[in-house]
Amino acid sequence: MADKEFTYSDVSEHNTKKDLYIVVHDKVYNASSFVDEHPGGEEVLLDVGGQDSTEAFEDVGHSDEAREILEGLLVGNLKRSEGDPKPKSYAQANASVANADGASAGIGLYAIVLVGAALAFGAYKYLQTQQGEQ
């Protein structure tokens, strides 16, 4: 049963409380039986029903216990086809965000140091000419 393959549109049909599939890391889970028990509330689960909720699930930092429950709800694998929303791999998404941030902060810092140095040099030169004129 857990070897079943679902397309994205198969999954998107299961988006009601009584029939709720969610995708986490390209695996398809039937969360219907767990909606009422979810410590984070039913609303968040219904929000991601029929969709890829990898990011939402990982953002919360769910415990190992939560992951075990999730495995128990497994019904199959997601078969992606062209035109589907891009896979949301949390680790990859986060790494690229961190890199982009790091790079832009680095460049910004260089720019500030360079502009600061140029200003200091200009002021120094200006003061020198002023002193020369006296």
Ligand code: HEM
């Ligand atoms: C079927 C998938 C899911 C399972 C099995 C699950 C399971 C759990 C469990 C067991 C907890 C208790 C804390 C822990 O052990 O980490 C929890 C908390 C929580 N979950 Fe989920 N969860 C699922 C999906 C989601 C999704 C998609 C969201 C979306 C935002 C979410 C949001 C939360 C929040 C906000 C809490 C914290 C509640 C609190 O501490 O007050 N969960 N979840």
